[in-house]
Each structure stands twice: as C-alpha cells, then as structure tokens.
Amino acid sequence: MGTEQPRARFYFVGNSTCLDFINTQVMSGGQPLDLLGDFGDLVDWLAQAGILDHANCMEARAKWQGTREAVRAFEQARGLREVIGTAVKRLVQGKPVPQATVTAINLVLWHQSGHPEVVRVQGGYEKRFQAHFDVLEHLLVPIAESFADLLCFGDLALVKQCENPMCVLYFYDTTKNHARRWCSMSVCGNRAKATAHYRRKRLQGRVPEPCG
Numbered sequence: 274m275g276t277e278q279p280r281a282r283f284y285f286v287g288n289s290t291c292l293d294f295i296n297t298q299v300m301s302g303g304q305p306l307d308l309l310g311d312f313g314d315l316v317d318w319l320a321q322a323g324i325l326d327h328a329n330c331m332e333a334r335a336k337w338q339g340t341r342e343a344v345r346a347f348e349q350a351r352g353l354r355e356v357i358g359t360a361v362k363r364l365v366q367g368k369p370v371p372q373a374t375v376t377a378i379n380l381v382l383w384h385q386s387g388h389p390e391v392v393r394v395q396g397g398y399e400k401r402f403q404a405h406f407d408v409l410e411h412l413l414v415p416i417a418e419s420f421a422d423l424l425c426f427g428d429l430a431l432v433k434q435c436e437n438p439m440c441v442l443y444f445y446d447t448t449k450n451h452a453r454r455w456c457s458m459s460v461c462g463n464r465a466k467a468t469a470h471y472r473r474k475r476l477q478g479r480v481p482e483p484c485g
Contacts, residue, residue, distance in 0.1 A: 283308055283318055286456045288445040290322055290419035292432070295358040296442045296456075303439065312343040315350050315412070324415045329406050337409060346409035353381060353413055357420050361443055364432045370424065381417035384410040437461035 287293040297308040297318060309315055316333050319325040325333065337343040360374045387404040405411060423432070423445070431446040435456035442456035455461040 283321055284442060284456070285322070286442060286444055288447050289423055289427075290324070291357050291416055291423060292361065292443045292445060293322060294318070294416050294419075295354055295361060297354065298358070298441065300439055300441055305441075309347075309351065309354075312338060312347040315347055319412060324404075324412075325406065333406065333412070342409055346412065349410075350413055350416075353377070353416060357416070360420070361432060362434075364429050365434050365443070375424075378417045378421055381410075381413050382421060384408075385414045385418070386411055435461050 283293070284296045284299065285293050287296055299306050299308060309318065313334070316325065316330055316338075319333075320327070320330045337346070356374055356377045360370045363370060385404075386407065387402055389400050390403050391398050391400055404415065423429075427445065431451060433444055433446050433453065434440075435442045435444070436454045437456070440456055440461050444453065444456055446453040
C-alpha cells in the first residue's frame with residue numbers, strides 16, 4: 274500500500290503551477306466540487322504537479338499523515354488557494370492584486386529552504402535550485418513562488434478563465450496568437466462546438482423542438 278501511486282484526477286491545464294492549484298476547485302454536475310479533501314489529497318496533487326518526487330511524497334506521508342500538523346498544513350494550503358484564487362479572479366477582471374495578497378505570498382516565501390546545485394544537461398551544465406521539504410511549511414513554497422513569478426514575469430493579460438459559463442478553471446494563454454478560449458478543447462471546447470452546431474441546425478429548421 275505504501276507504494277501505491279496517486280490517482281490521476283486533477284486538472285493540469287493552467288500552464289502555471291499556481292493556476293493548476295486553484296483549479297482543484299471545479300464544477301461537477303452544476304455544483305462546486307473541491308478536489309482537495311484532506312492532507313493526502315494535497316500530497317497527491319503536489320506529486321502530480323511535479324513538486325514532490327516519489328521519495329519526498331513517501332516521506333511526507335510517513336512523517337505527517339494523520340497528525341495535527343498535517344491538518345494545520347492542509348488548512349494553510351486551502352487558505353493559500355483562496356488568496357491566490359481571489360487574486361487571479363481580479364486579474365481576469367483587469368483589477369490590481371491587493372497588497373494583502375502580496376503580503377500573504379511573501380509570508381509563505383519566507384519559508385523557502387534549499388540549495389543551488391549544478392546538473393549536467395545535454396551540451397553543458399545548468400544551475401538549479403533544489404528545494405528542501407523538511408517541514409510542512411516548505412510544501413507550499415513552490416505554489417507561492419509560482420504566483421510570484423506570474424506577477425513579476427508573466428503577461429497578466431494572458432491569465433484567463435475558461436469561456437464555458439459552467440466551468441471555473443483558469444489558464445495562462447501560451448498559444449501563438451493568444452486566442453485560447455477553453456480550459457480544454459477536448460472537454461469545454463468540444464461541448465461549446467456541439468452546442469453551437471445544434472443551435473445552427475435549429476435556426477435552419479433541421480432540428481425539431483424538444484418534446485414537452
């Protein structure tokens with residue numbers, strides 16, 4: 274059981290770690306659904322997001338699963354998600370991020386711990402930052418860092434929400450012409466295309482009105 278892999282049930286469509294994190298709140302059957310139910314779900318998400326490797330994931334579960342500290346860290350994670358989610362909603366609306374948001378992000382970044390290291394890559398070497406996950410607060414730092422990078426280095430006009438009115442997912446539009454409209458073309462995009470096709474057929478008189 275200790276080697277069981279996390280289930281692939283999260284959405285990674287945001288092109289940004291912090292956007293994928295707030296995308297753990299979704300709509301299902303017209304009702305809001307929180308994909309993060311407990312600390313175990315948080316660790317699953319961190320693993321699937323590439324923040325924790327397998328060894329870190331197993332260590333986090335062995336060290337903290339079922340503890341009061343894990344419950345506290347989980348609540349902190351949900352609080353961070355709320356802070357980032359509110360800020361992203363404002364960005365999509367063309368509004369500035371409140372100073373309180375910046376302060377909250379900086380409080381998380383304060384816990385950053387790690388070291389730089391040189392790694393061999395094809396054609397040379399790279400210097401990379403190796404994060405440490407020695408205490409629970411370290412788990413949330415990469416999410417806060419992603420949001421900080423989005424604010425400081427991203428084009429905030431490219432932060433968008435899926436145009437499906439029943440979808441609440443966000444993404445950073447990296448398409449060439451910046452015309453992305455949907456969280457996923459295979460889901461919301463195809464659904465919108467099918468709806469538009471049905472409406473065109475109705476206007477052309479080829480589709481009868483539904484009974485009742």
